[in-house]
Amino acid sequence: MTSPLLMAMPGNEKLAAELAAMLDYELGRVEIRQFPDGETYLRLMTSPEQRAVAIMCTLDHPDEKILPLLFCAATARELNASRVGLVAPYLAYMRQDRRFKPGEAVTSRQVAHLVSEAFDWLVTLDPHLHRYGTLGDIYSIPTRIVHAAPMVSLWIRTNVSNPLIIGPDSESEQWVAAVAKDADAPYCVLEKTRHGDRSVEIKIADLVRWQGRTPVLVDDIISTGQTMLEAIRLLRSQGWAAPVSIAVHGLFAEQADRFLAQAGAQVITSNTIVHATNRIDLTASLARAIGEIATP
Amino acid sequence: MTSPLLMAMPGNEKLAAELAAMLDYELGRVEIRQFPDGETYLRLMTSPEQRAVAIMCTLDHPDEKILPLLFCAATARELNASRVGLVAPYLAYMRQDRRFKPGEAVTSRQVAHLVSEAFDWLVTLDPHLHRYGTLGDIYSIPTRIVHAAPMVSLWIRTNVSNPLIIGPDSESEQWVAAVAKDADAPYCVLEKTRHGDRSVEIKIADLVRWQGRTPVLVDDIISTGQTMLEAIRLLRSQGWAAPVSIAVHGLFAEQADRFLAQAGAQVITSNTIVHATNRIDLTASLARAIGEIATP
Numbered sequence: 001m002t003s004p005l006l007m008a009m010p011g012n013e014k015l016a017a018e019l020a021a022m023l024d025y026e027l028g029r030v031e032i033r034q035f036p037d038g039e040t041y042l043r044l045m046t047s048p049e050q051r052a053v054a055i056m057c058t059l060d061h062p063d064e065k066i067l068p069l070l071f072c073a074a075t076a077r078e079l080n081a082s083r084v085g086l087v088a089p090y091l092a093y094m095r096q097d098r099r100f101k102p103g104e105a106v107t108s109r110q111v112a113h114l115v116s117e118a119f120d121w122l123v124t125l126d127p128h129l130h131r132y133g134t135l136g137d138i139y140s141i142p143t144r145i146v147h148a149a150p151m152v153s154l155w156i157r158t159n160v161s162n163p164l165i166i167g168p169d170s171e172s173e174q175w176v177a178a179v180a181k182d183a184d185a186p187y188c189v190l191e192k193t194r195h196g197d198r199s200v201e202i203k204i205a206d207l208v209r210w211q212g213r214t215p216v217l218v219d220d221i222i223s224t225g226q227t228m229l230e231a232i233r234l235l236r237s238q239g240w241a242a243p244v245s246i247a248v249h250g251l252f253a254e255q256a257d258r259f260l261a262q263a264g265a266q267v268i269t270s271n272t273i274v275h276a277t278n279r280i281d282l283t284a285s286l287a288r289a290i291g292e293i294a295t296p
Numbered sequence: 297m298t299s300p301l302l303m304a305m306p307g308n309e310k311l312a313a314e315l316a317a318m319l320d321y322e323l324g325r326v327e328i329r330q331f332p333d334g335e336t337y338l339r340l341m342t343s344p345e346q347r348a349v350a351i352m353c354t355l356d357h358p359d360e361k362i363l364p365l366l367f368c369a370a371t372a373r374e375l376n377a378s379r380v381g382l383v384a385p386y387l388a389y390m391r392q393d394r395r396f397k398p399g400e401a402v403t404s405r406q407v408a409h410l411v412s413e414a415f416d417w418l419v420t421l422d423p424h425l426h427r428y429g430t431l432g433d434i435y436s437i438p439t440r441i442v443h444a445a446p447m448v449s450l451w452i453r454t455n456v457s458n459p460l461i462i463g464p465d466s467e468s469e470q471w472v473a474a475v476a477k478d479a480d481a482p483y484c485v486l487e488k489t490r491h492g493d494r495s496v497e498i499k500i501a502d503l504v505r506w507q508g509r510t511p512v513l514v515d516d517i518i519s520t521g522q523t524m525l526e527a528i529r530l531l532r533s534q535g536w537a538a539p540v541s542i543a544v545h546g547l548f549a550e551q552a553d554r555f556l557a558q559a560g561a562q563v564i565t566s567n568t569i570v571h572a573t574n575r576i577d578l579t580a581s582l583a584r585a586i587g588e589i590a591t592p
Contacts, residue, residue, distance in 0.1 A: 036493055036549035037519045038357040039389055044399035061334040067359050070410070075401040093335055103340035105371040114366070117413075197332055223333045253332035 002026075002051055004294055006087075007044070007076075009057035009069055015089070015271060015283060016056045022287040025054070032068060040068045048081035052295050055086055055119075060251050060273050062092035066114070073118040085121040085294055089272035089286060090249045094128035112138035123289045125272050125282060126220050126248045130171070144289045148248040148270055148282055149175060153182030155268065155280045156216055160244055164213035166235075168192055168202075168227045172219065179218055186210060190231060198254075202230045207238065215243035222247040222269070225256030232263045244268060250275045298322075298347055300590055302383075303340070303372075305353035305365055311385070311567060311579060312352045318583040321350070328364060336364045344377035348591050351382055351415075356547050356569045358388035362410070369414040381417040381590055385568035385582065386545045390424040408434035419585045421568050421578060422516050422544045426467070440585045444544040444566055444578055445471060449478030451564065451576045452512055456540055460509035462531075464488055464498075464523045468515065475514055482506060486527060494550075498526045503534065511539035518543040518565070521552030528559045540564060546571045 007028040008016030020027040028046035035041055053076045057069050069086075076084045093111040096104070115122060116139050125146040127135060135143040156163050156179070165187035167176030173189050180187035188210075191203040207215075217231050228245050235243055242264035250257070250269035257277065260267050270280040303324040304312030316323040324342035331337055349372045353365045365382075372380045389407040392400070411418060412435050421442040423431060431439040452459050452475070461483035463472030469485050476483035484506075487499040503511075513527050524541050531539055538560035546553070546565035553573065556563050566576040 035391075035519075037388075037547045038359060038549070039391070040359055040403065041392065042401040042403070043397060044401075047399065063334060063336055063363050064359055066363050071401040071403055071406055074406045074409075075399070078402070079399065092333075095331075095335070096337065101339060103343065103371070103375065105338040105340075105367040106374070107336065107338070107367055110367055110370045113370075114410075223331075251333045253334070 004052040004054065005046060005048055005081075007046070007053060007055045007072065009055065009065065009072065011274065012056045012058060014274065015058075015286075018283045019056070019087070019287050019290065022283065023291055028053075030072060040071060042068060042071045042075065044072070044075055044079065048076040048079050048084075050080060050082055053081040053084045054290055054294050055084065056088075057086065058089045058273055059092035060090055060249075062111070066111070070114065070118050083120045083294070084118075085123065085290075086115060086119040087123045087286065087290055089125045089282070090251075091122075091124040091127040094132075095130070097131045108132070109138050112140075116140040121293045123286065123293060125270075125286065128220060142293060144293045146282065146285045146289045148280065148285075149178045150182060151270070151280050151282055151285065152218065152246060152248070153179050156183040156185065156244075156246070160214050160216055162213045163216045163244075164188070164207070164210045166190065166215055166217050166231065166243070168217070168219045168231070175220070176218060185216075186213075192227060198224050198226055200226045200230055202227065202234060204231070204234050204238075207240070215240050217243050217245045217265075219247045221249045221251060222256055222260075222267075223251045223253045225252070225260050228260055228265065229263055232260070232265050236264070242266065246280075248280075249273055250277055300348040300350065301342060301344055301377075303342070303349060303351045303368065305351065305361065305368065307570065308352045308354060310570065311354075314579045315352070315383070315583050315586065318579065319587055324349075326368060336367060338364060338367045338371065340368070340371055340375065344372040344375050344380075346376060346378055349377040349380045350586055350590050351380065353382065353384055354386045354569055355384050355388035356386050356545075358407070362407070366410065366414050379416045379590070380414075381419065381586075382411060382415045383419045383582065383586055385421045385578070386547075387418075387420040387423045390428075391426070393427045404428070405434050408436075412436040417589045419582065419589060421566075421582065424516060438589060440589045442578065442581045442585045444576070444581075445474045446478060447566070447576050447578055447581065448514065448542060448544070449475050452479040452481065452540075452542070456510050456512055458509045459512045459540075460484070460503070460506045462486065462511055462513050462527065462539070464513070464515045464527070471516070472514060481512075482509075488523060494520050494522055496522045496526055498523065498530060500527070500530050500534075503536070511536050513539050513541045513561075515543050517545045517547060518552055518556075518563075519547045519549045521548070521556050524556060524561065525559055528556070528561050532560070538562065542576075544576075545569055546573055
């Protein structure tokens with residue numbers, strides 16, 4: 001029997017190559033280019049016929065990525081792939097998870113529908129499950145979630161002496177507590193009030209009793225980085241050293257990485273979205289999940 | 297009974313307003329913006345409940361437009377629109393109409409599938425039907441095609457004295473002949489050989505017998521404009537005056553409009569894609585087709 005095939009959408013080549021090596025899958029080739037008028041041309045250079053196929057595409061900046069991704073999946077199915085799965089280390093469109101105002105698009109459901117139609121399974125990493133209990137609430141295909149917490153804890157244990165783990169808000173408390181426990185460190189969470197896409201207000205409990213520890217801010221996503229920036233300012237105004245700022249998914253919208261560096265933070269992310277701050281390697285965890293779901 | 301609703305996706309506001317006025321439809325409001333991380337936020341500001349809805353979105357540069365368009369359609373359906381149709385004056389992804397090489401995505405079928413799932417009907421204008429006989433070969437919903445030829449002919453008759461209509465290739469001969477007949481002018485077609493996305497070679501029959509006429513190049517689409525540019529060069533090298541260059545759909549990829557102007561062409565397009573060269577107004581023809589299909 002031929003081995004399963006892993007195909008990387010543009011920008012995912014490095015992680016896909018590492019995953020394929022770990023899983024002993026063939027790394028397939030996809031040719032993608034734009035016609036002069038902006039339409040996408042896509043060609044599978046490796047035949048998916050009668051093979052289990054995993055397509056890898058992390059979904060930051062999803063609007064330009066989803067159509068080519070759907071083309072890739074549909075073409076693999078037309079060419080008789082036995083199964084076609086999606087590996088999306090970062091899964092987009094999880095935040096609009098209900099109609100907050102009349103007439104709003106519940107894009108999380110709509111994207112989940114498109115993905116569920118196009119693919120047979122989904123592997124992702126710490127999706128932003130806020131009001132949804134599980135991905136099964138919106139995805140109709142089998143899904144597997146990889147958790148970053150153990151590797152975040154390991155990185156902290158290995159790289160930070162005497163850490164104090166600080167979470168962004170009460171909703172994240174469970175996750176922050178887990179990270180802290182495995183990192184063998186105390187933790188606290190901030191009180192966050194969001195006023196808009198780019199505006200947050202935070203408060204912090206009295207941290208005097210943790211004096212002498214290194215503050216480690218942890219969050220699932222850094223988008224505009226406003227939460228991290230506010231937290232850093234608050235900590236520094238109380239006389240703390242520049243904190244370590246860890247996020248699983250570093251989106252870094254609107255030059256957030258530059259502003260965080262200017263604020264003195266040491267920024268650390270996982271390798272779900274390629275960035276110079278990638279230090280936490282989740283390849284092995286992803287490989288395990290793919291192996292379990294791709295060839296049942 | 298409430299009137300049907302016409303919703304414009306961004307960039308389609310002007311034509312949508314004119315269509316709504318002509319059809320006596322309400323012009324609905326859609327709020328669309330990007331979150332800082334690049335995801336789309338969409339909200340229908342006018343309720344589609346129990347109403348026939350037409351969503352207008354011309355599909356040049358389709359990759360960034362299709363996902364928000366699908367969000368809009370899905371939201372209208374969720375909010376109980378009675379029917380949801382698509383008005384796409386320019387319909388993209390019609391050119392990859394078979395697997396020319398093994399492994400290629402047949403994107404025309406894949407886009408047709410997405411649109412057919414999301415909408416109840418489609419109105420478009422002179423789609424690039426090459427190897428397909430009708431839109432019904434790939435679209436599973438009712439479609440209506442508006443033909444630009446009569447208005448192209450009218451424009452030529454009104455604005456060009458003593459025209460000679462010149463088509464780009466033998467495949468366009470039927471269309472060119474129809475334009476010429478209504479414009480009351482003779483016609484000929486070029487011999488075109490395409491070497492790549494941006495490279496074409498053309499030949500022209502002996503035009504001496506048409507001396508004294510104004511050459512009018514007509515085509516369905518100007519993308520990179522290479523065909524038009526080659527034709528203009530050829531005509532000028534034979535001592536002809538700068539031609540009028542007419543296209544139904546002016547995509548103008550890679551600054552084609554600038555190069556055509558530099559070559560001395562008077563470029564004329566229809567209003568399916570907003571551009572300074574829009575002179576041929578197809579609003580009334582579109583309105584008629586929408587009225588027929590939207591409320592059967």
